[in-house]
Every structure is written in C-alpha cells, then in structure tokens.
Amino acid sequence: MTDQHTTIIAPSLLAADFLHLADAIQMVNKSEADWLHLDVMDGRFVPNISYGLPVIEQVSKACKKLRDVHLMIEEPHLYIEDFQKAGAQVLTVHLEACVHLHRTVQQIHSLGMKAGVALNPHTPVSLLVDIIGDLDLVLIMSVNPGFGGQKFIPHTLKKIMELKSLVQSTGSKALIEVDGGINLENAPAVIQAGADVLVAGSTVFHSKDPKSTILALKGQVL
Ligand SMILES: O=C(CO)[C@H](O)[C@H](O)COP(=O)(O)O
Numbered sequence: 001m002t003d004q005h006t007t008i009i010a011p012s013l014l015a016a017d018f019l020h021l022a023d024a025i026q027m028v029n030k031s032e033a034d035w036l037h038l039d040v041m042d043g044r045f046v047p048n049i050s051y052g053l054p055v056i057e058q059v060s061k062a063c064k065k066l067r068d069v070h071l072m073i074e075e076p077h078l079y080i081e082d083f084q085k086a087g088a089q090v091l092t093v094h095l096e097a098c099v100h101l102h103r104t105v106q107q108i109h110s111l112g113m114k115a116g117v118a119l120n121p122h123t124p125v126s127l128l129v130d131i132i133g134d135l136d137l138v139l140i141m142s143v144n145p146g147f148g149g150q151k152f153i154p155h156t157l158k159k160i161m162e163l164k165s166l167v168q169s170t171g172s173k174a175l176i177e178v179d180g181g182i183n184l185e186n187a188p189a190v191i192q193a194g195a196d197v198l199v200a201g202s203t204v205f206h207s208k209d210p211k212s213t214i215l216a217l218k219g220q221v222l
C-alpha cells in the first residue's frame, strides 16, 4: 500500500480504558504509532460485542493517525458507506463473512478507502489467490477473533510466510497485518515471517509506558 521500511504499529483501542478514550487517543497521537486499529464486533460473527459507528465517528475526529477499522460483523457490505462516513480509512472485512467478496472490495474502493480482507486462524491463505491483486491489505488473525488479551497461535507464523510468498509471486501491493496476541517477545518472529503491520492491544494499553512499548514493538527501544 505504501513504501515503508519500518514496521507499522497499530495499537488496538479495544484494550484501552473506555472511561478515558480521549487520553488513549492523545497517547496514540503523540506516539510513534502509525495507525489506530478499531475492532467492531456484532455478537453474531464473533461471540462478543464491542463498539460501533458513533464511537468511531468521535474517535476519528480526535485521532491524527490512520484509522484502521477491522469489521468482525456479518453482512459487512451493508455498512461500508457508514464506516467511511464515520472516518475509516482502511476497512477490513472477513473473508468468512462475505459471499460476494470481490464486490465488497470494489465497494470499499469506490468510497475512497483502502480495502483489507481478514482470515480466521483456520482459513487457508490459498483462498486469496483470485483476490490478492485487488487488495491493499490482508489481515492474518493470530487468535480467534472476538476478544483481546488472547495467546498468539503459533501456526499462524507459517500462514504469514505463505502470504508473503503469494504477495511477492503475484506482485500484489497488499500489506500483511497480523492481529492478536502480539507482544514484545513474539513481535520479532512475526516481523521476520513477513508482517508489515502489527496490531497490539493489551501489550500497548496495559503497559506502564505505552509510548515506549510502541517504539519497542518497532524494534527501536527508547
Ligand atoms: O481483532 C482483535 C480481536 O478479535 C483485536 O484487534 C486483537 O485481539 C488485539 O488485541 P490483543 O493485542 O490484546 O490480542
């Protein structure tokens, strides 16, 4: 999607203190984070409900970083324009939730957003062969979607490598984003496997010094 040499860090607001969202956004604005990751859960595609359009609209007004919206919802095609109006800049839908994935990607692009497709841990990378050329981003779920604070599933490292080969062999511009259970211990291996973007919720927002943790995730210790 963009020429970049350092890893993009996208803190996930899911792990922030919801009573003090403004503080969390100011921290992200002042940090070396590149994006803000926003997780939308509908209680149907995943067994949890997070936050939705009104929250993203307000967050977008205050957030100076790129808004990376991860839709864990059924029938996401019904809400593409709503999320664009709320301030989404990258909009990621789950392959498992889309019957007409190509049409949904076209819809996202027609509204001026970057389009991402997310894969659950059990969904093979090979299912992307006929869509990879149209994507700006692929999100590899490294936990089962629905909750923050879960443990990284090790076999997803192999999927990141498979996706990297697919991206390189097809000349796709898609960035590889990895989401779930990322911490300071596993981040180097995830980057080594081919990740361009690391999502980190608990590791950033539950740390004593979130700004330093963001730098450390990038491999630049303060
Ligand atoms: O999509 C998600 C969960 O479905 C979140 O982005 C992810 O879990 C981030 O949280 P953590 O870094 O705490 O695992």
Ligand SMILES: [Fe+2]
Residues within 6 Å of the ligand: 012, 037, 038, 039, 070, 179, 199
């Ligand atoms: Fe996410």
